[in-house]
Amino acid sequence: MHLLCRRITAALLLAAGLPALPAIASDPTALQQAAQMATADYRKAQRERLIAAGGRDNRIAAALLTLPADANAPVPAATADAARALLGGDTNDELALYVIALTCHLQPDCSDRGAVDRLTARAGGNALHWLLTPGAAAPADAALQKAAAARSAEPHLGALVGVLDKALAKATAPAAVGADAAALTAQLRADAIAAIPLPRFAPTLGVCKEAARRDTCLELGRHLFADAQGSILSRMIGSVLLRRLAKGTAEETAAYAFRRDYVWLGEHDINPDGRDATVRADLVRYGEWEAWLRAAERAGFTRTPPAGWTPRNPQQLLLSEERQSAAK
Numbered sequence: 001m002h003l004l005c006r007r008i009t010a011a012l013l014l015a016a017g018l019p020a021l022p023a024i025a026s027d028p029t030a031l032q033q034a035a036q037m038a039t040a041d042y043r044k045a046q047r048e049r050l051i052a053a054g055g056r057d058n059r060i061a062a063a064l065l066t067l068p069a070d071a072n073a074p075v076p077a078a079t080a081d082a083a084r085a086l087l088g089g090d091t092n093d094e095l096a097l098y099v100i101a102l103t104c105h106l107q108p109d110c111s112d113r114g115a116v117d118r119l120t121a122r123a124g125g126n127a128l129h130w131l132l133t134p135g136a137a138a139p140a141d142a143a144l145q146k147a148a149a150a151r152s153a154e155p156h157l158g159a160l161v162g163v164l165d166k167a168l169a170k171a172t173a174p175a176a177v178g179a180d181a182a183a184l185t186a187q188l189r190a191d192a193i194a195a196i197p198l199p200r201f202a203p204t205l206g207v208c209k210e211a212a213r214r215d216t217c218l219e220l221g222r223h224l225f226a227d228a229q230g231s232i233l234s235r236m237i238g239s240v241l242l243r244r245l246a247k248g249t250a251e252e253t254a255a256y257a258f259r260r261d262y263v264w265l266g267e268h269d270i271n272p273d274g275r276d277a278t279v280r281a282d283l284v285r286y287g288e289w290e291a292w293l294r295a296a297e298r299a300g301f302t303r304t305p306p307a308g309w310t311p312r313n314p315q316q317l318l319l320s321e322e323r324q325s326a327a328k
Contacts, residue, residue, distance in 0.1 A: 042188040061167035075107040101132040127153040136200040148219035162284040190274035218245040229287040264305035
């Protein structure tokens with residue numbers, strides 16, 4: 001069962017009380033269907049509420065709720081059209097333009113460069129903007145060079161989390177099961193925020209395997225890795241580029257240490273259901289990585305693993321090509 005469904009299922013059972021749902025509790029398919037229905041109803045109700053309320057932040061929040069609840073899923077054309085229509089009056093706003101460009105980037109058959117061209121013209125100093133190719137196509141050399149010459153590499157995750165978190169602060173779960181809907185509402189809100197999508201980085205990693213692009217991709221990797229306001233994923237992509245393209249340097253060592261710290265934190269139970277409001281507030285203020293480091297400290301863990309620590313699965317420390325080589 002998908003993680004999002006498991007989270008909402010747990011909240012459904014908590015809200016309803018285990019004795020109240022004996023049939024559903026013993027049927028994984030029914031649990032999954034109940035979770036998916038609760039998610040769809042919640043997102044639809046909140047979209048309608050936010051659209052009616054109006055205002056730039058509410059429109060951005062509604063557009064995010066229009067996208068698939070699975071952040072890794074491709075965006076259907078109808079969904080993309082709805083998201084773009086919501087933000088049609090905000091095309092001079094950087095964050096709104098980012099959401100429009102990201103929506104086209106995540107839609108497999110989108111070819112409209114209007115939003116990404118306006119975004120890069122308005123805020124070309126952000127490397128991530130140059131990577132928002134329509135349909136997640138491989139970025140052209142000119143775009144890579146612009147990204148490498150940028151000053152930052154921020155995927156606006158903190159800003160989007162802040163907007164959506166505030167927009168859903170007074171939301172309630174529709175047709176909640178049982179008398180107490182608080183647990184379900186909190187989980188649906190947390191999962192909606194967790195579903196904010198990020199750019200697809202695989203096309204960039206693919207073109208950066210070409211030796212001719214080494215210097216450009218190395219500089220891009222530095223931006224991605226160094227941006228404290230970036231997402232964990234975007235910083236991890238930066239670390240991959242540094243490990244591949246700066247071998248034998250202090251940059252490679254730092255990138256490997258980042259991966260090691262990430263795997264260390266991943267072995268601990270930190271905010272497993274996404275409902276820790278402090279983590280969300282810290283993400284907005286400090287960036288995603290620092291937010292997770294602070295959460296680890298609050299949970300009683302160190303930010304970095306002790307000397308000599310080995311992960312449960314040492315393969316997690318390796319690059320994909322290193323794992324493939326080791327498997328031969």
